Amino acid sequence: MRMSELSSTTGTPVPTLKFYLREGLLPAGERTSPNQSQYDQTHVDRVRLVRALLDVGGLSVAQAAAVVGALDDDTVPLISVFGVAQRAVSETSLPKGALEHESGGAERIAALCERQGWNVYPNNPGLAMAARVVDTYTALGVDVITEAALEQYAQAADLVAAADLAAVAAAPDEHEMTTVVVVGTILGDALFAGLRRIAQEAESFRRFPLPEGTPAPGTATTDEEC
């Protein structure tokens, strides 16, 4: 197909597609004349993926380019595919702020791993992420990350990881498996963050009932409510 058709099929303006080409987010088409190229279904899939990473995943163009590069790298082995792809994604998409000071967060997360029976390599990016959050709470003096709260988060992470890996195992081939891992790592964060906000509000109504006479939210029975 020509670029105009790639544009209409994916709902993406031609100038945006040209931008993706320049930034290395979209591979060049097959040149059929000095100023015309042909694109195929792989380009359609790639445009959709790039838009998912940018628009829904909230990645920067540079981050999306790094993720797409990892996807195209055939040297990523299937064994521990989550570990490898996670690092590719996490290195680009996770905030890298320096810790104010380390205050036992790493040790608490290591102890949590042991209690959960989690076997992971020490370079798993989640270890540093989680430790940094715990240290930040300590630095803020907002003493709300109790061991019980950490364990509840950990149980929730186990539930989500089981769903994630079931999705990977269901993929028909290695290429799709890798796509599921990369897309799932980014979109899964957004999906969980969304559901967490819904569950928080629902839980807050249970804990802090509205005063009498306040209009209450409903359960999802009409277009107006959920």
Place this chain on the structure above:
Amino acid sequence: MRMSELSSTTGTPVPTLKFYLREGLLPAGERTSPNQSQYDQTHVDRVRLVRALLDVGGLSVAQAAAVVGALDDDTVPLISVFGVAQRAVSETSLPKGALEHESGGAERIAALCERQGWNVYPNNPGLAMAARVVDTYTALGVDVITEAALEQYAQAADLVAAADLAAVAAAPDEHEMTTVVVVGTILGDALFAGLRRIAQEAESFRRFPLPEGTPAPGTATTDEEC
């Protein structure tokens, strides 16, 4: 204390503090002479909070300024404090990309809310976030978000929300409650994302065992491993 002491107490360089003042992230100190101001513990707390939002939460300066503004707004009522503060945070920190096309995501999330018994107002930002992720998966043709997977994510969200609200309920006063909500909404996302990456790797080793002879990761028993 003078700015130099605020700097040493918080481990934040003076030029960075001046930047926070200019950007409205840090309230002005009490001016004691034409070129000197006094700062107090509230400034120390605020600098730590701003660094948590920027460095660990990954917010932009503009996003952090909006969050800090919401924190300082005394009109936020305690009732449904999660709902109100969530919106303040979510409106600034969540990606806003347009959907390629809506393809039933909103309906699936509404049905999920009903099955979970989640009562929420229709303007809860999580509804649109979660629906957009589901629609994005559909657009990508990566058909991995089964109803079973959504329900597993929802159960996990319930566990995390229960821990989050327990933390809010444990706060000693309304101001701290609001801080816990705002900080927790942002840092909790990062904490869960970190634990999810750990749990995914642990689960991937269970599902896809390493070939014999490959060095295996250990459980957390030394500084080298977790």
